[in-house]
Amino acid sequence: ILALFFGIVTVVAFLSGAENSPPAAVALYLTFINFAVGVFNMLPGYPLDGGRVLRAGLWARGRNLLTATRRASMVGTFIAFGLIALGVVSILLGNFIGGAWFIVIGWFLRNVSEASYQQLLFRSTLEGTKVADLVNRSFHAAPPDVSLSALVNEHMLAAGQRCVPIVVAAELLGLVTMRDLKRVPREEWESTSAFRAMTPREKLHGVDAHDDIAAALEIMARENVNQLPVMEFGGFVGFVTRADVLRL
Known part of the structure; x- marks a missing residue:
């Protein structure tokens, strides 16, 4: 034209x-x-x-x-x-x-x-792969009152997790990620609870276990996150990560 x-x-x-x-x-x-x-x-x-x-x-x-x-x-x-x-x-x-x-x-x-x-x-x-096929159900959850210092040492470093779910009675309250840790000065980790530092559940981008994995990958790319919490029948069951998808 x-x-x-x-x-x-x-x-x-x-x-x-x-x-x-x-x-x-x-x-x-x-x-x-x-x-x-x-x-x-x-x-x-x-x-x-x-x-x-x-x-x-x-x-x-x-x-x-x-x-x-x-x-x-x-x-x-x-x-x-x-x-x-x-x-x-x-x-x-x-x-x-x-x-x-x-x-x-x-x-x-x-x-x-x-x-x-x-x-x-x-x-x-x-195509045809569901989030449930790749969800990592092995995770170490932490209570909301644990200090960031204990959370890092006992959950992240000991278990090799990049993020830790904050759970009470099988209910997901939020996640503490590396990004959340960077927002808190290191000298305040001992006095700061995981509940105060976490990203609350309502601000998280999650997926259902029965969603297509392609949809989960699209959300990770759009929101620039490496993992998504996975819900099944209203409860938190684990994570799906970019690495899980790329291993297919």
Whole structure:
């Protein structure tokens, strides 16, 4: 659309006799740039738009999204190496800047193509997996009145936990994480209770044991946390962590 718009501006400038004016030169340059970007984007290499069209056609033929994505990604990788080779040839012929751009674009396309396929492959691995399949039910809970000093020594260091659930009668009150500890000066750990330092339950991002693990991973990524408390039938049953998911 932008290429068409600037193209019309360029044609109008030429027809009006203003082809040598700075605005006409800028419009001509922008027409060329946007046209080149549009052509590049329609190359049949995933994840470019042309590659997505190719993947849709392959999927319609075989009804297998993973296979269609892999083949479209392979085409994208082939195009990427072609651009890199073109860049090397351009540099050898003396066009250093243009050749360098071809190499950078080719390298970028190759990495994005591979990453897009790996992301889909990872998601297909997670498909059908529930949080309950990966929840870590072995944890050391602490009472709300324990000091931070005791909590660190007896629960975090001794048990190798990065966070400690604060529990009373099987009810989760909150979590004490490394981030919570950093908010309290070290000299105050002995006099500060876990209840005062914890992140309360209502501020936590948790998941149900019967949720899809992909949803849990999405929450961890969005909220930038490494673990989520897992609830089942209203009770706290453990944690699911990024490491648990990546071990699949």
